[in-house]
Amino acid sequence: MRGRHVVVIGGGMSGLATAALLAHEGAVVTLFEAHDEFGGRAGRRQRDGFRFDTGPSWYLMPEVFEHFFRLLGTTARDELDLVRLDPSYRVYFEGRAEPFDLPADGAREALLALDPPSASRLGAYLDSAASAYRMATEHFLYTTFASLRPLLNRTVLRSLPRLLRLLTEPLDRFAARHTDDDRVRRILGYPAVFLGTSPRAAPSMYHLMSHLDVTQGVLYPRGGFGTVVDATARLANRAGARLHTGHRVERIVVEHGAVTGVEVSGAGRTRHVPADVVVSTADLHVTEQRLLGAEHRTRSERWWRRRDPGPGAVLALLGVRGELPGLAHHSLLFADDWDGGFRAIFGPRPGVPRPASLYVCRPSATDDVAPPGHENLFVLVPVPADTTIGAGGADGDGDPGVEHVVDDAVAQIGRWTGAPDLPDRVVVRHTIGPADFARDFGAFRGGALGPAHTLRQSAFLRGSNASDRVSGLLYAGATTIPGIGLPMCLISAELVVKRLRGDVSTGPLPEPGTEPGPSRSHAARTPAEPTAGTET
Template sequence: MNKTVTPPRTAVVIGAGFSGLATAALLAREGFQVTVLEAQETVGGRAGQWQHQGFRFETGPSWYLMPEVFEHFFSLFGTSAEQELDLVELNPGYRVFFEEEDDPFDVPARSAAEALVALGADEAALQSYLDSAAETYRLAVGTLLYSTFTSARSFLEPKVLKQLPRLLQLLTEPLDTFIARHTADQRVQKILGYPAVFLGTSPSAAPSMYHLMSHLDLSQGVLYPRGGFSSVVAAVARLAEDHGAVVRTGCQAEHITAAKGRATGVHFTLRGGGREFLPADVVVSTADMHVTETKLLTPEHRLTSERSWRRRDPGPSAVLAMLGVRGPLPELGHHSLLFTQDWQKGFDEISGKRPAGGPPRSLYVCRPSATDDVAPAGHENLFVLVPITADTALGAGGTDGGGDPQVENVVDESIEQIAAWAGIPDLPERVVVRRSIGPADFERDFGAWRGGALGPAHTLRQSAFLRGPIASSKLAGMFYAGATTMPGIGVPMCLISAELVLKALRGDTTSAPMEAAGAG
C-alpha cells in the first residue's frame, strides 16, 4: 500500500539581515522549504561591510553584547559561539572622553565598578544599581524577551505575577531619574545612561527597566568577534544554508499576496530585470515594518493606520563615517565615546524637540584596527557614528567628501572634534580614505522609516508587547521579525525575534527560550 507523502511546508522570508537569516535557519531546521529574498547583492542588511584600498570597514553594529543570546541561538543548532566565532574580550571595554576634561576614562573589563567608584560613584549605591541591573536582566530574559505575548497566560505565569509590581515601576520611571537616585556624579550618570542610545532613545525617554543594559557592558564586559559582525552574519547564513534554506540576493519584494484570509506568497522583481512569484504557506517579513505595512500589504491586511504611524517615534538617524587613517591612533580605544557637557541638549536635538545646534556632539568611534586586521600596514580604521534626527532631507553620504553638504559637514565637524578631544591635532590631514552614510541612505538601502538608523525608539509606548507584533492578526501565515517589531533593536533582539516567529508558528506561549538541540 502506497503511503501519501506530505510535501514540506514552504516559507518565504523577506530580507537577509540578521533576523531574516536567523528566521530562515530556524524554519529550515523545523522542516520548512525556505527561500530568502534579499534586495541587496549581499546578505547582512545593516551589518554590511565596505572594502577599499586595503581597508575593510563594518557599516553597522560593532558592540557584541548579550553573549548568552548568541550562545543560545547557536545551541538550537547543536553548536556554540566558540565553534562558530573567534571572540576576544576587550580591555578596556571602552574609553570615554568628557568635554572640557583633559584625560579620558577607561572602563576596564574586569573591574568596571571599582573604576566608577574612583571616578566619583558611591560604592554602595553603585553596587545596588548593578545588582538591580543584573536582576532586571534576568527578569527580562526569563519573562519578557522570549515571549510572543499572544496569550494572557504570558502575564499570568507565577514568575511574572511575582515581579509585576517591580516591572510596573521600572516601566513607568524614566531611566535618567532612576540613575540620578543612585549617583550624583554627572560623568557616572552619562556612563550609566548612554546605552539608551543603543535603544534608539534618550535616558529621559527610556523606561528605567533598561538600566539592565549596564549589566552587559559593566558587569559582563565587552567582546569582539574577529572579522567583525560580518563574521557573525556569515555564521548565521551558514546555518541557514546548511539546513537547506535558499538565499536569493538582488530580489526586491513587491507584494505579499493573500487569499481567504491567508498569506499565499510574494511577488518580487529581479535586479537584472523580470518579475517572479513564490507561493508560500508562511511569509515572514523582516523588512522595516513601515515598508511591510504600507508597501507590501494591501490596506485590508495592514495593522497600523497612517495616523498611528505619525504618532510613533522613529528613533534617531545617524551620520556614519568610515575613515582610513595614516599612522597609529593609540589615543583611541577599540570603542570610544565622546560625551558633551550638556548632553540632554543633544538628545533634544536628535529627537527634534529643538533645532540642530551643531558641534560639539556626543558621538561614538570604533577603532577595530586596535584588535583586528582591517587596515593596511601602518594605517588605522575608524568608524564614526553621530546620532542625528531622523530626517531624510539631511541627505545621503558619499566617498571622498562627495555626499550631500549637510552630511559631509557633520563628518568634517566630527573629525575635528575627535582630533581636539583625543589629542590628535593632525587627524584631518591623515585621513586617506573616507566614506559617509546619511539618513537618505538608510531609507534608500533598507527602507528605513524616515531614515532611522536603528529602528523605532524604545519608549514606554514602543517597548515589549506595545512594540510590534510577531504574528499578523489580520492575515494567517503572515509574520514579522527584526528591529522594528518585538523584542526590539540590536542584533541579539533580532535573533530573538526569529525565535519568536517559530514559537508563534508552534503555538508556544511560554516566556522561556526554546530548548537547545538535543535537550529534553
C-alpha cells in the same frame, strides 16, 4: 512545521536567522534579499586595503548568540573567533584631559571609583541591573505575547510593584538617584541611544543595559561583524534554506485573508513564488505600506504619524594614516551639554547637536582591518531621524549636511583624543546619512536603528510579530518584538518559530539535549569564553 513552504523577505541578521531556524525545523525555506549581499544594516565595505563594518559593532549579550548557535547544533566557539576587549570601552568627557577606561576585569570597582561617596548606591544600581536583566530574559524578551497567561506567574506577580516603578520612571532620573557624578550619570544613560531613544524617554527598566558592559564585558568577532552574518548564512544553507541575493519582493500576495506567496523581481523577470507562510524582516513601514494592499494593513496613517522612529545617524568610515593610540577599540565622547544634545535630537525643533556626544570604533586596535601603518575608524554621530539631512558619499561627495557633520566630528575626535592633525591624516572617507538609511533599508523617516524603546513602543506595546489581518504573515527584525540590536534580531527569529509552533512560553526554546522548563533560562549562564590566545 515540516514541509511548510516559507518565504523570508530580507537577508539581514533577522532574516538569515529566521531562515536557519525554520529550515532546521523542516520547513521548505526560500529567502529573498534585494541587495547583492547579505547583512542589511550589518553590512561591510572594502576599499584600498581597509575593511569596514557599516553597522553594528558591539558584541553584547553573548549568551543570546550562544543559545542561537546551540539551537542549530553548533556553538559560538565553532563559528566565530571571539576576542575579549580590554578596556571594554574608553570615555572622553569634554574639558577633561584624562579619559575613563572601563577595564575587562574589575569594571564594577572602576565605575564605583568614579564616585566613591555614591559607591553603595551605585552598587545597588548594578545589582538591580543584573536582576532586571534576568527578569527580562526569563519572562519578556522570548515571549510572543500571544497569550498573557504565562506572564501571570509567581515571579512576575511578586515583582510587579518594582516592574511598574521601573517602567514609569525615566532612566535619567533613576540613574541620578544612584550617583551624584555627572560622568557616571552619562555612562549609565548613554545606552539609551543604542535603544533608539534618550535617557529622559527610556523607561528605567532599561538600566539592565549596564549589566551587559559592566558585568558581562564586551567581545569582538575577529574579522568583523560580517563574520557573524557569514556564520548565520552558512548555518541557514546547511539547514537547507535557499538564499537568493539580487531579488526584490515587490508584493505579498493575499487571497481570502491568507498569504499565498510573493511576487519577486530578479534576474530580469518577475515571478510568483507560492508560500504557506511569509516572514517579512523588512522595516514594518515598508511591509505595510509597500508590500501589502491597503485592505490588508493593520496600522493606520495616524498610527504611523504618532510613531517615534528613534534617532537617525551620520556615519563615517575613515581610513587614517598613522596610529591613533588615544582611541580604544570602542570610545565614547560625551559633550558637556548632555541634556541639550538629546533635546536637539529628540525635541520639538530637531537639529544636529554641536558639539555632539558621539561614538568611535577603532577595530584596527584589535583586528587586521587596515593596511600597515594605518587605522580604521567607524564614527557614529546621533542626529534626528530626518532624511533632509541628506545622504553620504565617497571622499566628501555626500550632501553638505552630512559632510559638515562629519567634518565637525573628525575635528572633535582629533582635539579630544590628542590627535589634532587627524583631519589631515584621513586617506579614505565614506559617509552615510539618514537619506541612505531610508533609500537602502526602507528605514522609517531615515531612522538608523528602529523604533525607539519608549514605554509605548516596548514589549507587547511594540506590536505583534503576526499580522492581525493576514493569516500566515509574520514579522521579524528590529521593527517588531523584542526590538533593536543583533541579539534582539536573533530572538525575533526564535519568536517566529514559537509563533508557528503555538508556543506561548516566556523563556528561550530548549536547546538540543536539554529538558524544557521555566528554570532552564540561559540568562544567568556563563557564556562561552573567547578562543584561547585571542585576548587583547
